[in-house]
Amino acid sequence: xxxxxxxxxxxxxxxxxxxxxxxxxxxxxxxxxxxxxxxxxxxxxxxxxxxxxxxxxxxxxxxxxxxxxxxxxxxxxxxxxxxxxxxxxxxxxxxxxxxxxxxxxxxxxxxxxxxxxxxxxxxxxxxxxxxxxxxxxxxxxxxxxxxxxxxxxxxxxxxxxxxxxxxxxxxxxxxxxxxxxxxxxxxxxxxxxxxxxxxxxxxxxxxxxxxxxxxxxxxxxxxxxxxxxxxxxxxxxxxxxxxxxxxxxxxxxxxxxxxxxxxxxxxxxxxxxxxxxxxxxxxxxxxxxxxxxxxxxxxxxxxxxxxxxxxxxxxxxxxxxxxxxxxxxxxxxxxxxxxxxxxxxxxxxxxxxxxxxxxxxxxxxxxxxxxxxxxxxxxxx
Amino acid sequence: xxxxxxxxxxxxxxxxxxxxxxxxxxxxxxxxxxxxxxxxxxxxxxxxxxxxxxxxxxxxxxxxxxxxxxxxxxxxxxxxxxxxxxxxxxxxxxxxxxxxxxxxxxxxxxxxxxxxxxxxxxxxxxxxxxxxxxxxxxxxxxxxxxxxxxxxxxxxxxxxxxxxxxxxxxxxxxxxxxxxxxxxxxxxxxxxxxxxxxxxxxxxxxxxxxxxxxxxxxxxxxxxxxxxxxxxxxxxxxxxxxxxxxxxxxxxxxxxxxxxxxxxxxxxxxxxxxxxxxxxxxx
Numbered sequence: 001x002x003x004x005x006x007x008x009x010x011x012x013x014x015x016x017x018x019x020x021x022x023x024x025x026x027x028x029x030x031x032x033x034x035x036x037x038x039x040x041x042x043x044x045x046x047x048x049x050x051x052x053x054x055x056x057x058x059x060x061x062x063x064x065x066x067x068x069x070x071x072x073x074x075x076x077x078x079x080x081x082x083x084x085x086x087x088x089x090x091x092x093x094x095x096x097x098x099x100x101x102x103x104x105x106x107x108x109x110x111x112x113x114x115x116x117x118x119x120x121x122x123x124x125x126x127x128x129x130x131x132x133x134x135x136x137x138x139x140x141x142x143x144x145x146x147x148x149x150x151x152x153x154x155x156x157x158x159x160x161x162x163x164x165x166x167x168x169x170x171x172x173x174x175x176x177x178x179x180x181x182x183x184x185x186x187x188x189x190x191x192x193x194x195x196x197x198x199x200x201x202x203x204x205x206x207x208x209x210x211x212x213x214x215x216x217x218x219x220x221x222x223x224x225x226x227x228x229x230x231x232x233x234x235x236x237x238x239x240x241x242x243x244x245x246x247x248x249x250x251x252x253x254x255x256x257x258x259x260x261x262x263x264x265x266x267x268x269x270x271x272x273x274x275x276x277x278x279x280x281x282x283x284x285x286x287x288x289x290x291x292x293x294x295x296x297x298x299x300x301x302x303x304x305x306x307x308x309x310x311x312x313x314x315x316x317x318x319x320x321x322x323x324x325x326x327x328x329x330x331x332x333x334x335x336x337x338x339x340x341x342x343x344x345x346x347x348x349x350x351x352x353x354x355x356x357x358x359x360x361x362x363x364x365x366x367x368x369x370x371x372x373x374x375x376x377x378x379x380x381x
Numbered sequence: 382x383x384x385x386x387x388x389x390x391x392x393x394x395x396x397x398x399x400x401x402x403x404x405x406x407x408x409x410x411x412x413x414x415x416x417x418x419x420x421x422x423x424x425x426x427x428x429x430x431x432x433x434x435x436x437x438x439x440x441x442x443x444x445x446x447x448x449x450x451x452x453x454x455x456x457x458x459x460x461x462x463x464x465x466x467x468x469x470x471x472x473x474x475x476x477x478x479x480x481x482x483x484x485x486x487x488x489x490x491x492x493x494x495x496x497x498x499x500x501x502x503x504x505x506x507x508x509x510x511x512x513x514x515x516x517x518x519x520x521x522x523x524x525x526x527x528x529x530x531x532x533x534x535x536x537x538x539x540x541x542x543x544x545x546x547x548x549x550x551x552x553x554x555x556x557x558x559x560x561x562x563x564x565x566x567x568x569x570x571x572x573x574x575x576x577x578x579x580x581x582x583x584x585x586x587x588x589x590x591x592x593x594x595x596x597x598x599x600x601x602x603x604x605x606x607x608x609x610x611x612x613x614x615x616x617x618x619x620x621x622x623x624x625x626x627x628x629x630x631x632x633x634x635x636x637x638x639x640x641x642x643x644x645x646x647x648x649x650x651x652x653x654x655x656x657x658x659x660x661x662x663x664x
Contacts, residue, residue, distance in 0.1 A: 029470060051655045056469050056648070061495035065462035068455065068492075072435075072466025075453065076474075080466070098456050225451045225467065226474045228430050232446060234454035243400050243446060244454075 007187040014153045014180035015040035015083075018109055018173070019048065020188060021157030022081055026196055027107070029080035031058040031069035033088060036122045037177045038111040041083035063088040067095035067108075074104045075233060077224025079161055079198075083109035087118060089128055090135070096170055097136030098235040100258065103212070103222070105164035105199055107157070109173045111180045114366050123366030124177040126288055129343040132172045133317045139255065141262040143269060144172045144317040147179055148291040151186040155194075156314065162197040163269060167261055168219050174316060176339065178289035178368055202229060211242045212254065218261030262318060270320035273312040276302065280309030282378050283331040283356075285324070285348055287313040290337050290369045297374035308378050319347040328355040335377050337361035337369045387420060394419045394429070396449050404443050408602025410561035410587030414508055415444050417564060417585075418477070421571040433476045435464040437484035439515045440589075441508040444479055458488030461496040464503045472502065472645040475575060482509040482523035486542050490522075497551035500579040502643030506571075507544055507582065510589035518592030529596045544584045545636050554579030556637040560586040562609035563633065570635065579643040586613070586631070 012020065018041050022030075030045040042059070049055030056073070060066040066082045073080040084092060089110045099106055112128045114120025119127075128135075132144045143163050147156040156173060164171040202209045202221040211231040213220045223229035236244040237251050245251065262269065275295060277283060282301070286294040291312040301308035311327060313320060327334075334356050336345040345360045352358055359377050363369050395401075405411050422432060429450055436445035438457035445452035451474075455463045460478040468476045485493050485507045496503060512530060513519040519532040522542040529536055548556045555577040559567030567585060574581040588594060588605035599605045612631045614622075619632035 029466070031466060050648075050652050051659065053656065055652070058465065058469060060462065060465070061491050064459060065465070065492055065495070068459045068462025069466030069469070072453070072463040072468075073470040074466075075463075076467055076470040078470050080470075094456055095459065224471075225433055225453075226430055226471055230429060230449060230451050232452045232454065234446075235456055236454065 005190045007190060009185055009187055011183060012150055012186050013040060013183050014147070014150045014175065015111070016044055017150045017153035017186055018083070018157045018175075018180070019044045021154040022107070022161065023048065023052070024154075024189070024194065024196075025079060025158045025161035026198065027079045027081050027161065028052065028054050029056045029070065029073035029078045030082065031060050031066045031073065031080070032082045032084065033060055033063045033066050035085045035088045037113060037180055038083045038085045038109065041109060063091035064095060067092045067099070070106050071095060071099050071102070071104050074106050075225045077227070079105070079165070081107040081109065083111070085111050086113045086115045086128060089131065093135040097138060097140065099170040100136065100140045100142065101235045102233050103168040103220070103258065104170065105168055106170045107160045107164055107173060108170060109157070109175065111175045111177060113177060114364070120366045122177060124289065124339055124368055125364070125366065126176050126290070126339040126343070127364070128174065129316060129340065130346075132174050141169070141259050142172065142317055143167070143169060143262065144174055144315070145271070146174045146287045146314060146316055148288055148312060149179065150182055150184045152314070153179060154186060154188070158194055158196070159271070162195060165197050165199040166219070167265070168199065168222055169262065174288070176288045182289075206230070210240045212238060212240050214240070214253070214257060218257050218264070266318060266322065269315055270318060270322065271314040272320050272323045273314060274323070275310040275312065277309035277311060277327055279307055280327070280331050281307040282333045282335060282381060283309045283311055283327050284335045284337065284374060284378065285311045285313065285344070286337055287316060287344065290339060293369050293371045294337060294374050296371040297378060300371065300375050301378045304379065306378060306381070313344070316344065319351065321351050324348065324351045328352060331356050333357045333359060333381060335359050335361065335374065337374050339363050339369060387416070390423050391416055391419050394423070394449050395447055400446050403447055405440060406591045408588070408590050408605075409440070410510065411440055411444060411508055413561040413564060414506065414567070414585045414587055415448065417568045417571055418506065419448065421568055421575055425572060425575055427475055427575070431473065431475055433464075433467055433474050434479060435460045435467065435476060436479040437481065437489065439481040439484050439513065440510075441479050441481040441484065458484050459492065460484070461489060461492040461503065461505060465496060465499075465501050468502050469645055469648070472649065476503045477575075478503055478505045480505065480507050481514070482507060482511060482544070483513045483521035486522040486544060486547070493547070494551045497548050497553035497580050497582065499644045500552060500554055500641055502579055502645050504574050505580070505582045507584045508587050509544065509584050510587050510593060512589050512593040514589045514592045518596070528593070530593075544582070548582045549637050553582050553637060554639045554641050555581035555635070557582070557635045558584040558586065558633045560609045560613050560633060561588070562606050563613060566633065573635070577638070577640070578646065579639070579641050
């Protein structure tokens with residue numbers, strides 16, 4: 001038996017791991033505008049992409065232009081991404097909505113910082129959770145992922161690209177400053193050890209192709225612009241051919257399809273990690289760097305004889321409802337620690353519907369949530 | 382020369398089975414600009430599949446629906462940023478950004494400046510009708526001083542933006558202005574713009590009698606075309622005029638023709654050098 005190839009180990013920053021993950025996933029276009037604490041992603045891309053076959057790095061004039069360029073690149077068939085932080089994320093919302101409507105795959109990394117407004121530059125926060133879900137106008141589905149350590153930054157970036165391509169949708173990777181500025185040892189996967197998914201391209205002749213056709217998965221194939229499939233792309237509500245429409249039945253068909261293509265694949269999309277949740281009385285629900293504090297707190301609680309568990313959210317939206325409901329059958333208390341005034345605890349309370357007691361821990365002072373803070377609440381039961 | 386007419390050429394490039402009749406008012410100049418663009422593309426022999434028309438929002442933004450190219454109808458003011466991503470990702474494509482004056486000069490002003498500065502290989506067509514037409518006739522940065530609009534019932538106080546001077550200053554490779562009254566000249570300019578490397582900008586003055594003319598002493602489309610005829614003057618002749626005669630005259634023609642290579646050309650040339658170095662170093 002051939003011995004499995006040893007993985008390359010690197011000592012990397014969270015932001016650096018995002019770049020590694022993106023490149024492994026096949027990203028060849030980065031358009032961005034500098035803003036801390038996300039800037040390293042852009043800087044490393046600026047150094048790496050020009051050395052790669054067809055790799056394009058663009059420093060755009062602002063965040064709005066970055067999103068425009070990324071969508072344009074994606075329309076030509078490339079895997080494209082951008083990275084930003086708080087205020088930049090707000091500016092990107094306009095074209096993020098366009099990407100949802102025109103069903104353009106892309107990855108947007110938002111390394112959150114304190115807000116509102118310019119807020120707390122380069123201090124950890126998790127204040128953009130609901131903005132990620134509802135930032136752009138209109139009713140729309142969105143996939144939001146997170147990562148709690150450097151290895152996950154790499155893995156979840158690959159996952160983000162795969163989901164973007166699979167579901168023809170923008171995917172947001174929501175990181176916090178602690179994760180993106182932590183430096184730790186990670187392993188780069190060998191080729192073949194991870195899945196790389198690329199969008200389905202049409203196989204029918206161009207004259208048969210309808211860019212927004214109803215399909216079994218709800219995801220129409222997408223050819224690169226300039227490949228012989230000439231079609232119209234618009235942010236206006238459109239019919240199956242991609243042309244603007246206001247006919248009620250066509251409007252409803254489009255809206256239902258873009259929701260359904262995300263909703264029906266919750267087994268694939270809603271990722272969580274469960275730690276000691278099988279018999280837990282108290283379950284902590286956390287994400288990002290707070291999940292690391294939470295894990296330590298849960299282990300300490302266990303050694304103190306309290307049956308604690310952790311539901312670590314790796315997908316924030318669509319909210320992993322099914323996994324939470326399972327825990328509600330046994331846990332008496334849910335603890336939701338966050339670096340905001342309670343944005344994810346809203347989702348937890350919505351799913352909980354009074355089954356368990358929900359205790360929140362909220363920090364908005366630009367400091368991390370410590371294990372002892374969480375432990376204290378767990379021990380209260 | 383074949384003996385097919387201009388109309389027959391245009392019909393080959395329209396999406397007949399799609400969304401006709403179009404949304405434009407009778408007497409609008411936008412259709413003339415689109416016709417000119419189609420004839421230019423046809424004359425240059427550019428295949429339909431190699432053309433990407435990226436449009437903004439407004440009356441000009443809707444033009445993309447009618448032509449059988451790859452068409453992208455973007456967000457308000459952002460056409461050039463989408464166009465930049467497309468051109469950089471596939472430099473073989475002819476990328477044309479169709480924008481209105483409000484679209485390109487106001488909300489999209491930053492993108493226009495930087496597309497010109499970067500000298501990205503995109504042809505920008507600004508359809509300047511001096512007004513926000515589709516939203517109902519509000520002032521745009523190109524609305525002349527003193528003109529009356531829905532948002533300037535007492536007369537425009539803001540200075541009017543000179544697109545040509547802006548693009549020149551920002552470093553565009555090719556800058557020209559034409560009007561829909563001087564169609565042949567406009568067509569010649571467009572062909573040149575499509576052929577030039579780097580960022581080329583064509584400002585096409587096109588009348589909006591519905592929203593602009595009606596409130597500003599041009600009661601009918603004919604009045605507006607007469608205005609174009611009497612106002613526009615070739616830039617060569619304009620430059621010879623004494624200062625007092627220049628008032629109320631608008632120079633048309635080619636203002637800048639620098640011939641610098643486009644950004645994408647420089648980028649990919651450098652990348653090739655990097656790849657060649659790596660291939661050598663790897664052995």
